[in-house]
Amino acid sequence: MELKFLDSKSSSLSEKAALVARTKSSPFSSFEHSVGVKFSQEFSSCRGVFTKASYLSSNGTFMPKRAISSVDKEKTAAENYFYQISTNGPGSSLFSRNIGVLDACDDEYGGVVVDPDRLPVNPDAFAPMLQFSLSHWKMKGKKGIWLKLPLERSELVPVAVKEGFEYHHAERGYVMLTYWIPGGPCMLPSNATHQVGVGGFVINDKNEVLVVQEKFYAPSFADVWKIPTGFILESEEIYTGAVREVKEETGVDTEFVEVIAFRHAHNLDFDKSDLFFVCMLKPLSAQIKVDDLEIQAAKWMPLVEFVAQPLIQEDGLFKKIIDICIARLGKHYCGLLPRQVVSKFDDRPSCLYYNVLDTGNVNCNGN
Template sequence: MELKLCDPRSTALAHMRRLYSTSVINWNDTLGVRVSHLFCPCRGSSARAALSSKSNNAHATSNGALSSYGQGATESCLYHTSGTNGINSSVYSRDLRVLDGHDDEYGGFVVDPDKLPTNQNAFSLMLRSSLSHWKMKGKQGIWLKLPLQLSELVPIAVKEGFRYHHAETNYVMLTYWLPEGPCMLPGNASHQVGVGGLVINDKDEVLVVQERYCSPACVDLWKLPTGFIAESEEIFEGVVREVKEETGIDTEFIEIIGFRHAHDVAFNKSDLFFICMLRPLSTQIMIDDVEIQAAKWMPLVEFVKHQLVQGDRMFKKVIDIYIARLSKQYCGLSAHQSASKFDSKESTLYYHVIDSQNDFEACSG
């Protein structure tokens, strides 16, 4: 038996029978079959056929074209199966739907990762059909998120022209810029955000830690508790969480007293590191022995003389800023919730509120 397809690159009829809406019309059981070829090139174009049949599986519109299934455009092709006697015995029709998803506000399209076909051949056909459809519709940037369990689809998308954008633990994001000219899609995140907690109690003691895993240069050095801000986490929330996780100390965020901006740090990304002043709400230290080797309250005067502070200009400046803050010669940035009409969401704006003439004089001079 010979199978003739409109797309010569597709050979998996068995898969297509399972994954696409089909109409199989038997010439012996069906009367009055009418096939109207509008056009059916092998590559680069859609194919349509009009079927008139008593079969309930044949979906025809009033103008003779097959109706679409689901959302988006539908392309249909005829498949003629030739028997040994050379007479066509049946007609096989299926719909090539575009991938499901939604338009974004910038004229692009975001593919729904939960509605992707799991079969590689089906995905290849639908992706090719979708690209033609999106180009016809004048779409710009296409966002294709492939979950980890569908990683075998990545080479297919890359072969069709998609490029890597970013990856997380459970997916990879690929993009396709359709118009001529340079790609205008935003790049992957350029920065990571870290925090350090400067926690000083009423006895002028600083909460310090020794990390279990660190570079040889930092072995046995006492430092401030530090960590990274999690996704969708506020800076003031993240630093409180990190201090609690590493030392067991509950704290209250007061203000940001400074931040560092560095480049070519991890994976060639830039780094923003915020030094935050915190007020301790508890005293009993309980370390996370997975990350932390030791933690303690160290007198401020001792910490100032510590080799980490004396041997590092940045850490020394942090202590100088804190001492200036205690003597009201410096103003930090406190957190204030605010909304913006640009995204209609609550966010945090960090700034200093001047409560008195003394504060104004301290900040200005």
């Protein structure tokens, strides 16, 4: 769909801008934060004022008249526009009621971000205001509408869905809904697409690998000794997550050495993708303290025994990862090291992972 859209001669600039917002990525792009989800900051300078209007009724079709007490001429532009509202329920009685455009901010891609902190207190007022706002935004040629509804305003969710909003993403305390005015496929940026996991390959001076058996493993793999693994936590670094997981599962302290390889897989939990980073870690302690709620057993296992496990030998992925780790031990391989960098383009610190160029070890023979 997207490729087709790109070829379309009729695509407007705003549609394209929304598409750009969906596909552009840091650090070489300015489209970070483009979709206006940093509400607390963004709304500091865009407080709107509700407008008032009175209406004439005709079989459920209301024709807004020019606002009598409008204080925001731009926002009442939609009042020259016929629009249909439901005649069911208390929210449909608009005579002598205040109505106006929802308090919102324009984004830089021709879209609108509704202020979640200034939604109407009265839920009955929300439906007509949303209808009125959509008419207004349509008339102004707006494209994507972002509507963030806090958990405590969940009664507004079915109202928004009834008006044609779809879910975009949700976190524990809110759901974000969107409305794509131009019709056709929604070109707004997508939700997060990936989980990120880490595995710790820890080997000591005796060529023993730190391995675990998990309590909740599938029965057919229950006897396999594997390296400790886990998802990284929110905003956690890969190198920190690997050290944490090993400590939690085995009690062993380690030091991050390198990212050895990573695996990219698709259609996993919640139909999302997964990036799994294999990290080589250096042990700083030896004593094992098994996390007995999660882990069945943990031990230091001779590397040759670890590799010789039939399920490892027969498995394309396991076998390759262990081959790489062994090559790394023999200094025939080099992984990636993180370095803190700051870019002026987004003014934030981040980690760049790359080979050990800085050590002068340009032949990548390890260290």
